Amino acid sequence: GDSVTQMEGPVTLSEEAFLTINCTYTATGYPSLFWYVQYPGEGLQLLLKATKADDKGSNKGFEATYRKETTSFHLEKGSVQVSDSAVYFCALSDRWGSQGNLIFGKGTKLSVKP
Amino acid sequence: DTAVSQTPKYLVTQMGNDKSIKCEQNLGHDTMYWYKQDSKKFLKIMFSYNNKELIINETVPNRFSPKSPDKAHLNLHINSLELGDSAVYFCASSQDIRTGNGEAFFGQGTRLTVV
Numbered sequence: 001g002d003s004v005t006q007m008e009g010p011v012t013l014s015e016e017a018f019l020t021i022n023c024t025y026t027a028t029g030y031p032s033l034f035w036y037v038q039y040p041g042e043g044l045q046l047l048l049k050a051t052k053a054d055d056k057g058s059n060k061g062f063e064a065t066y067r068k069e070t071t072s073f074h075l076e077k078g079s080v081q082v083s084d085s086a087v088y089f090c091a092l093s094d095r096w097g098s099q100g101n102l103i104f105g106k107g108t109k110l111s112v113k114p
Numbered sequence: 115d116t117a118v119s120q121t122p123k124y125l126v127t128q129m130g131n132d133k134s135i136k137c138e139q140n141l142g143h144d145t146m147y148w149y150k151q152d153s154k155k156f157l158k159i160m161f162s163y164n165n166k167e168l169i170i171n172e173t174v175p176n177r178f179s180p181k182s183p184d185k186a187h188l189n190l191h192i193n194s195l196e197l198g199d200s201a202v203y204f205c206a207s208s209q210d211i212r213t214g215n216g217e218a219f220f221g222q223g224t225r226l227t228v229v
Contacts, residue, residue: 031216032215032216032217034216034217036220038155042222042223043204043220043221043222043223044157044204044206044220045220046217046218046219049215049217051215087155089157092216093215093216093217094216095212095216098216099162099169099170099211100145100162100169100211100212100214100216101147101159101162101170101211101216101218102147102149102157102159102206102216102218103159104156104157104158106154106155106156107155107156107157109155
């Protein structure tokens with residue numbers, strides 16, 4: 001079945017460091033890909049999305065490119081801030097393999113130190 | 115203005131009790147979901163409803179019963195609560211699951227603690 005694998009955390013960075021969180025997927029059909037963020041004590045918020053190959057999603061300085069050839073959707077940010085500290089989830093939605101619902105990776109906790 | 119709202123935010127109850135969590139969305143979406151997040155933050159789909167019709171029912175104990183009185187509401191009733199049911203439960207909604215891209219909007223979560 002469909003699945004998402006993302007790098008294990010936790011990840012600890014200093015402010016203004018470069019961030020990469022790796023995400024790869026396995027899907028039956030042609031999935032849409034998402035990154036969600038969960039700040040402490042809160043629900044999930046959509047960070048960015050890409051619905052077809054080579055699309056780049058971007059928001060709040062974060063970006064990720066849908067790479068069909070490597071089945072990847074890595075999250076990057078050039079300069080992280082303390083306020084970016086949160087848990088980041090990579091997810092896919094596939095009308096065939098996942099029946100349209102979201103399948104999540106295990107989450108990567110990011111801590112940014114001042 | 116809250117798009118997806120669920121109540122209560124916190125729920126502490128004893129083993130064996132029956133409890134309900136309510137969810138409402140004002141986005142006009144056709145599909146609603148319940149997800150469970152365990153202590154390791156892993157998120158897994160439990161149920162999805164499209165226009166009040168059950169679409170997905172993952173391997174969830176029969177003690178969990180979703181009810182959708184209309185397409186804007188999806189409540190979760192849990193019978194005979196067990197310690198292992200302790201988790202955070204998230205309600206979510208999206209455009210029609212059969213035609214949309216799967217982007218879902220989540221509520222703030224209900225932290226259920228069974229003692």
